[in-house]
Amino acid sequence: xxxxxxxxxxxxLFTAVAAICLFYTLPAAVVQAHGxxxxxxxxxAIEVTARYDSGAPMAExxxxxxxxxxxxEPWLTGTCDSDGRFFFLPDPEITGLWEVQVRQAGHGxxxxxxxxxxxxxxxxxxxFTGLQxxxxxxxxxxxxxxxxxxxxxxxxx
Amino acid sequence: MxxxxxxxxxxxxxxxxxxxGGLTWLSLLGIKKQFTNPRNGIxxxxxxxxxxxxASLIHIPIPPVxxxxxxxxxxxxxxxxxxxxxxxxxxxLQAVMFQHGGLTTLGINACLMGLPALVAASIFxxxxxxxxxxxxxxxxxxFIAAFLAVAMGALMAALLLIYAIPxxxxxxxxxxxxxxxxxAHLPIALIEGVFTAMVVLFLLKVQPALLESxxx
Numbered sequence: 001x002x003x004x005x006x007x008x009x010x011x012x013l014f015t016a017v018a019a020i021c022l023f024y025t026l027p028a029a030v031v032q033a034h035g036x037x038x039x040x041x042x043x044x045a046i047e048v049t050a051r052y053d054s055g056a057p058m059a060e061x062x063x064x065x066x067x068x069x070x071x072x073e074p075w076l077t078g079t080c081d082s083d084g085r086f087f088f089l090p091d092p093e094i095t096g097l098w099e100v101q102v103r104q105a106g107h108g109x110x111x112x113x114x115x116x117x118x119x120x121x122x123x124x125x126x127x128f129t130g131l132q133x134x135x136x137x138x139x140x141x142x143x144x145x146x147x148x149x150x151x152x153x154x155x156x157x
Numbered sequence: 158m159x160x161x162x163x164x165x166x167x168x169x170x171x172x173x174x175x176x177x178g179g180l181t182w183l184s185l186l187g188i189k190k191q192f193t194n195p196r197n198g199i200x201x202x203x204x205x206x207x208x209x210x211x212a213s214l215i216h217i218p219i220p221p222v223x224x225x226x227x228x229x230x231x232x233x234x235x236x237x238x239x240x241x242x243x244x245x246x247x248x249x250l251q252a253v254m255f256q257h258g259g260l261t262t263l264g265i266n267a268c269l270m271g272l273p274a275l276v277a278a279s280i281f282x283x284x285x286x287x288x289x290x291x292x293x294x295x296x297x298x299x300f301i302a303a304f305l306a307v308a309m310g311a312l313m314a315a316l317l318l319i320y321a322i323p324x325x326x327x328x329x330x331x332x333x334x335x336x337x338x339x340x341a342h343l344p345i346a347l348i349e350g351v352f353t354a355m356v357v358l359f360l361l362k363v364q365p366a367l368l369e370s371x372x373x
Binding site for chain 2: 054064074103107110133148149
């Protein structure tokens with residue numbers, strides 16, 4: 001009789017020890033998560049918009065973000081949404097020139113964004129406006145027409 | 158077909174420059190053979206370079222992508238040996254002015270567009286076999302030359318891009334996008350074929366001397 005009581009006591013003791021061990025080894029959040037604390041802070045994210053020079057968005061284009069100092073290994077990869085937009089939050093600890101490469105079917109471009117202690121650099125763009133393109137095209141075509149006129153002038157005999 | 162900087166590995170870019178060097182040398186030899194005074198070919202080459210330069214700004218939306226005119230076939234048909242250096246200059250200007258293409262990829266882009274132009278030139282030379290005054294063979298040869306030039310360029314670009322997909326990119330998505338872009342060049346090839354045939358017919362009527370590629 002006494003033996004039975006002892007063995008029951010021993011069994012309860014082991015169970016208790018095992019339970020305490022389990023309690024402390026399980027990830028704390030699983031066992032202790034009775035309440036939830038949510039908080040938020042305001043951070044500056046970067047929105048990249050990728051368009052072809054025809055104006056059409058680069059929908060579903062692939063994006064690779066390169067942190068400063070590691071131009072070979074992308075820090076983050078992802079895809080643009082259907083409007084050619086891509087959001088990401090650079091690590092504020094890594095300051096320097098971040099590079100965002102957007103590519104689709106061999107078309108693509110590289111955007112450089114300055115991130116320093118005070119935050120993300122000014123809004124930038126890698127393209128030209130329509131008027132700039134028009135003037136540049138006209139200048140180049142005029143140069144080529146000039147070349148043609150120069151070489152088609154009458155040769156002195 | 159204009160591959161920008163940073164898309165292809167450096168080894169491919171360097172090989173592109175090497176091939177472009179060789180093709181330029183070959184073209185200059187051809188020009189030397191064809192012209193007693195190479196200056197006589199420059200006005201036409203300069204004007205067509207202007208057309209080539211501006212053509213890439215004309216976009217034609219073919220969902221889901223948007224493609225632009227290339228005019229490599231027209232360059233080959235009109236310029237013969239002058240086509241390759243003319244395309245090289247046009248591409249340099251596009252890369253420097255608009256970042257359309259790139260300086261590191263200038264060599265590979267010149268191959269992608271210049272080599273088909275030389276093929277187009279040799280196809281169009283067949284008109285001396287079929288009668289160079291007859292409009293129909295001229296138009297058909299011009300169409301075939303320009304169609305093949307665009308198709309060949311698109312095919313070469315697609316093979317190169319699929320070969321050079323970096324590991325961090327979703328390979329199947331990029332492959333699908335490349336194939337879609339190549340297929341979108343078929344209508345462009347048709348348009349350029351018809352356009353080149355029309356230009357040739359027009360010149361045949363007005364100024365047939367402009368189409369000559371015999372010794373000048």
